[in-house]
Amino acid sequence: MVAKRKQGAEAGEEQERPKYIIQKYRDRLNILRHAQEFSQKDDIPRAVTAYMKYLESLAEYFEITEDKLHPELFAREKNLAEILLISQVYWDLAKAYDRSPRLKKECERCLKQFVKFSLGFKFQFINSEMLRKFMKKRAAYNPKLFSDAFQKLKLNSRSCYIATYSFHENSMIVYDLRQFKQKLVKSSLGSMLTDLYYRQSPNLIDLFIEYPNVGLLANSIFIRPLLRAFTFFAKII
Template identity: 50%
Template sequence: MSENNNPPEEKKRPEGITNSYRERLKALKQARQYSVAGDIPKAVERYSTYLYALASYFGVTEDKLSPSFFDTEKEISELLLISHAYWDLSKAYDRSPNLHKESIRCLDQFVKFTNGFKYQHINAQMLKKFIKRKQAHNMKAFQNAYTKIQVDSKGCFIASYSYGPEHTVTNDLRKFKQAIVNYRLGFRFVEVYYNTSPAIINFLEKSGIFGCLLNKVFIRPTLLLISKSARHL
């Protein structure tokens, strides 16, 4: 997130809302400190303060907070922080059977602020490790959240890098993913694709001319072949 805590220069807002917006990162920092210390009630209160400050600034209730309110390029750091706030809240509420509905709601928000963003792989792995450690009380809810990230996401990272996010090939591959993800092997393929995509793209970007050549000679033709096959599914 940008170190500038001042709200964007837009329409005039009540001073209380503007001040809360400016102070939101302090609340977030305190929430993390309480979480590490194991003081979950105070952590929940501070995370809620952070999210309410954002929601109030945009004129909505906290449950209506959406990535659409943010500049997904300039404010990507804030989007990541929001996703992690909802993640910690979902785990906190999961501790109490009476709050499982609230835990699920926060998980849904976590997914909403995860899918399609550059940090999707990081969040997916964080969720997967949590599930593997069997720390959740409502395990099904966390497993469903992981499935939503893998199934519902429109991300097709290598194709988007190679052809562009709205190219016909990229859209064909999105449809291909939707066609295979309901099968066990297909789901595993999509999972591996998401897990390896960031490293592949990072390699291509850092390889200069070699990366451009590899993309043109091997990756683009391979993706084109798969997309043509997908049209017949």
């Protein structure tokens, strides 16, 4: 069924659909642009309405309901930009619904969709950082919902913040540290240390980005030698 729908997305209008559905699908990016404009003006009700129209235009095109939208409906590489847009739409909706106590369930649902449309994609780290910075501002009315979403992104993330900063993404040291992390989280102490690392290391990276000379000095004198030594001992544990 998923393969059939994905094929339909690639075939576009070749599948038989009512003309009004095809037209709504064609107009979806204009609808999304209006939603973003409303959001920038803090006109939340109209932004939510427009965001939902965008999502519903996709859902109708795939002949499903909006809550059944899933990344597998889209060609992973060809439709990557659209998948990113969908993740951002669910993110904005989650923040909007978070403002109302009676819409807590919708906030939670949209966060789950946000995570679903983030996991495994090139922009996962960007989305997780966006979520982390939002939590850091303490702007959420339901912080646990956002924290749970962040934990899901973090747990499935391949990122090792400091190691990736100090070495390139595909270096063997980064790979070895990721492998060690998988072993570490299996114990309660290891899981606690991993959580501490993920809480503190982004702040350190923010500092290094803000003060690049400090980052360069710390990286060459302290961080790189420490990570090399740590990787060596991790292999023999």
